[in-house]
Amino acid sequence: MNREELRQYHVGENLDHIMNLDPRGYGVSRILYKGSRAVNKSPLTISSANALDCVLQKGDLVYIITGFILLPFHMPEMDGMVGSILLARALIAAYDAKPVIICPEDNKKAVFQCANSVGLHVMEEIESLRRLPYSMGMITFTKDREQAEEQADWMMKHMMPKAVISIEAPGANCFGEYHNAVGMNVTELEAKTDVLFEKLKESGVLNIAIGDLGNEIGMGAIADHIRKYIPYSGANQCQCECQGGILAKSATDHIITATVSDWGCYGMIAALAFLKNDLSIMHTGEMERSVMEAAAKSGIIDMTGSLRPGIDGFDMEMNVAIVELMRQSVGFSIEYRKTQNDWFEKVIEKEFYVAV
Numbered sequence: 001m002n003r004e005e006l007r008q009y010h011v012g013e014n015l016d017h018i019m020n021l022d023p024r025g026y027g028v029s030r031i032l033y034k035g036s037r038a039v040n041k042s043p044l045t046i047s048s049a050n051a052l053d054c055v056l057q058k059g060d061l062v063y064i065i066t067g068f069i070l071l072p073f074h075m076p077e078m079d080g081m082v083g084s085i086l087l088a089r090a091l092i093a094a095y096d097a098k099p100v101i102i103c104p105e106d107n108k109k110a111v112f113q114c115a116n117s118v119g120l121h122v123m124e125e126i127e128s129l130r131r132l133p134y135s136m137g138m139i140t141f142t143k144d145r146e147q148a149e150e151q152a153d154w155m156m157k158h159m160m161p162k163a164v165i166s167i168e169a170p171g172a173n174c175f176g177e178y179h180n181a182v183g184m185n186v187t188e189l190e191a192k193t194d195v196l197f198e199k200l201k202e203s204g205v206l207n208i209a210i211g212d213l214g215n216e217i218g219m220g221a222i223a224d225h226i227r228k229y230i231p232y233s234g235a236n237q238c239q240c241e242c243q244g245g246i247l248a249k250s251a252t253d254h255i256i257t258a259t260v261s262d263w264g265c266y267g268m269i270a271a272l273a274f275l276k277n278d279l280s281i282m283h284t285g286e287m288e289r290s291v292m293e294a295a296a297k298s299g300i301i302d303m304t305g306s307l308r309p310g311i312d313g314f315d316m317e318m319n320v321a322i323v324e325l326m327r328q329s330v331g332f333s334i335e336y337r338k339t340q341n342d343w344f345e346k347v348i349e350k351e352f353y354v355a356v
Contacts, residue, residue: 001353003344007333008050009353011274012043014329018322019045019258019267023314028230029212032257035225044256044264048208049271051254052163055206058096059130061137061161064088065169065197065217067103069189071180075301076106078311079212080168082291082319083265085114086283087165088136090269092120093281098129100137100161104191110298111138117294118287126159141191145176148192152199163206168261169193171217171248173238179215179246183238193217194250201253209252210264212312218252260312263322270326279331285320292316 001009016037020029033044040047056062064087066080081103088099101111115122120136123129129137142151170178170190178187194217201207209218214226214233226247227234233247258264266282273281292309302310309316347353 001348003348006344006348006353007337008046009043011330011333012046012271015045015267015270015326016043018325018329019263021322022259023318029257029259031229032212032214032222032226035222036255036257038225039222040255045267045271046274048254048256048268049275051206051208052272053275055162056091056095056097060095060097061126061159062091062097062099063102063161063164063196063200064099065102065164065166065193067107067191067193068168068170069104069106069186070301070303070305071184071186073301073305074189075299076104076110077168078292078295078300078302078309079261081107081110081114081295081300082288082311083167083210083262085111085118085120085291086287087167087265087269088115089118089120089283090272090281092134092136094272094276094278098137100126100129100139102139102141102193102196104143105140108138108140110295110300113294113298114291117290118283141193141196143188143191145192148195152196155196156199156203161200161205163208164197164200166193166197166209166217166252167265168211169217170215171219171250173242173244173247174249175242175244177240177242177244179232179238179240181213181215181232181246183232183240183246185238185240185242194248198250206254207252208254208256208268210256210258210261210268212258212261212264213246215246215248216261217248217250218255219248220251221255223247223251260314262311262319266323266326270330274330274333277334277337279327279334282327282330283323284327285324288320288323289316292319
């Protein structure tokens with residue numbers, strides 16, 4: 001292991017640990033992380049960031065899939081919405097890429113207002129997106145199973161992305177049914193975006209999925225682990241007639257699991273900032289506040305059902321703290337990139353990290 005490999009490993013470890021802080025204390029995030037780390041081997045944040053960095057160039061399309069509709073209000077949730085906007089901003093800052101958010105119609109108003117809050121225009125026509133700066137795209141995806149195949153095929157024919165990233169988006173189980181966290185069937189509420197995700201993966205497009213439970217797109221990558229340890233995920237454990245459990249069938253090549261899906265997204269953004277040696281790629285706590293407030297004013301609800309700005313039950317202050325801690329972690333690593341050579345070399349010589 002050389003110096004740069006050692007730095008990347010520890011920045012990744014730091015970010016992985018921050019995104020898996022468990023204030024609730026029931027341990028689901030650490031269960032998931034053990035499973036995802038077993039299949040990925042290296043830290044999840046830096047691994048996915050490296051994968052993106054290897055393929056993205058100026059002007060490349062990147063699909064960002066999000067949008068989970070919650071019972072009993074039939075309204076979209078905050079988790080995923082906030083992270084998607086801030087990831088779009090980061091991809092523009094890092095690569096001058098062309099991010100396109102793929103979401104249910106329910107999220108449309110929030111996409112515009114959240115994007116505007118961080119200085120981004122939203123284009124519904126891809127040709128306009130390609131021409132104009134400071135812009136991201138948005139496409140609403142169907143909730144109809146049959147139309148999903150057709151829409152996905154059309155999108156791939158006319159605007160093939162270089163990467164697809166799913167953040168807290170619902171995935172169907174082995175019987176094609178979608179469930180919320182406690183096993184209630186929400187199939188009719190959800191956009192069938194996993195159809196697009198799977199088709200893109202089959203076509204060889206770089207795919208990354210971020211989740212915090214197991215009912216999200218891509219979590220089938222650690223299916224056996226989830227079935228064994230996560231409630232409502234096994235056969236005969238959901239609260240509907242299908243009895244297939246909440247576990248999403250779709251599997252991703254690059255998985256990120258976190259206490260909150262948006263925190264996993266922030267970890268990947270911070271890792272990109274590290275790789276590009278540019279902390280401005282990572283959003284600030286103030287930007288986090290702005291997007292959360294815009295989302296709430298657009299009718300996006302917290303997991304608890306509250307219209308007050310919150311993500312998975314965690315208030316504004318907690319989310320801002322996570323963002324700022326990630327920024328500090330990456331900022332210090334960038335600052336010390338060219339200093340303390342002696343310590344790096346001596347640690348490497350001791351060979352403690354040879355096997356990692």
